[in-house]
Amino acid sequence: MLGLEGVAVPLGFLLSIMSTVLCAVYGFVNWNRGDRVEELDPCNPQWEGNETARNICRDTRSS
């Protein structure tokens, strides 16, 4: 294929092109998909009882 020898190198060439096409198609199809996730506000009272949120809130304030 295209002057390349054997199977392995032409296959690598082909797979490179196919994976590029895969990325292009995926990106195109999902161009407008994907919600924006609001940032967790660790200092929000909603997370008051959550130890993780409390620690993050404390770290954020101290830095």
Add this chain to the structure above:
Amino acid sequence: MSIPLLAAVVAVYLCIVAYLSHQAFRATHSAADYMLAGRKTHPFVMAMSYGATFISTSAIVGFGGAAAVFGMSLLWLTFLTIFVGVFVAFVFFGRRTRRMGLNLNAHTFPEFLGRRFQSKGLQGAAGLLIFVAMPLYASVVLMGGGAFVTQILEVDYNVALFFLTLIIAVYVVLGGLKAVMYTDAFQGSVMFAGMVTLLLFTYYKLGGVTVAHERLTGMKEIAIATFGARGHTGWTSFPAFASEYWLVVVTTIILGVGIGVLAQPQLIVRFMTVDSDRELNRAVLIGGIFIMVAVGVAFIVGPLSNVFFYYENPATEGQIAIAAAGRNVDQIIPLYISQAMPQWFTALFMVTLLSAAMSTLSSQFHAMGTSLGRDIYEQALGQKGNSVLINRIGVLFAIAISYFLAWGLPILFEGGTAIIARGTAIFFGICAAAFLPMYFGAIYFKRMTLAGAYAGMLTGTLVSLFWILFIRINESRPLLLCKALFGVDSLAEGTLWAVVDPLVIALPASILATVLVNGWGRPVCEQHVETCFRRIA
């Protein structure tokens, strides 16, 4: 080379970089700005920055030179970098990393791990590993940039190294990740244009796509006569199965980099810089095309340079690329550019390679600096202060270490060892072995424990180091420790194990250790897991 032309092109390039850096500096106010570019990066900037960070002078000069020796079998790495490095990374790792990073308010990759497993010790350990290992990678990228500047401008290597480091240092220290990503996007665009032009020129010069490949295939006997004993079967075919060259190509170059890309701290942090999954989806399209061009062209042009040097260039007639470059693998691409391309393209390519070096280096310096400043000093050691200033000092310190390594490494390693490609592959391999099982477990398994995370990281790191210091002869020989302790260059000297990459051994060992020890560890509390996996399916 026309010096006024080159000076004009470089001056315009540096002015644009300076403008972008200034804009970033003005927009950097908080720790999130400095470490995560404010979490609102445009998908084009994010994708180009990811690609430009990934593709350095290592990929173009180092791996392009290696391809001139090993041949087009390296196209398999192009496939892995696109499929694993972009598609798998963005679709299966990126989305979860972005959401969990937000849930945990993580600013760096070690902080992401530390908060996921509720351990500042783990954050410090991961930061320390990055800070210790990444200078090797940064220094070989610096060497690649320095080598090209040296070749084109005919200046001293140390002078080139100094000014290259100085320019990058200014904008990374001042502008943080915003400056890094803004300039990356510009530099990535320059790289894309430069690589496309290089490919078109090369095929045009050698008679077209199929003719050029056929001429290279016709040089098969020369390749076998030169490297046949080590497994070479020609530049357009794969090395002989299980031969020395097959092991280097498959285990070090293809797997080392192709798998290692998933666990690169400086790349992972980019997933946390966008504000929605939509930006990640868009970046898949842009990143896939960019990587195809940036990596694929180097792996096609490198082998084809043999045709040019052997048949087309009177000064090197009858010599293959490695011979024409004085047996220095890292000089093959710079020599090809300076002898095969028109003067105006040499100037453009100079900027392309400067872009490749600067985009990767700026991200490396930033990752190392924040590891020192944020993960080790602020979090693991619990020190307080102006976060942006602390991280700026960390970046400066990381730059100094990388600079001195880049200055010293060429003295330790001879040019023919392709130190740029090998250094890159070693770092990618260590990252994969140390971080990949823990990172994968962190975003996919709610029952992953801190003990499992530590076990994987320690096992991956120690097995990698053991293999580098005592088994893999290309590294163990110049490092001399094995010789000093056991009187031999490698404990596996004379066997094929001496050329096997550490990743092939260390990654399975790390996975095994993670799985085995995970069951013994104390589970992370359910409430914390709920926070981590909030809005992650």
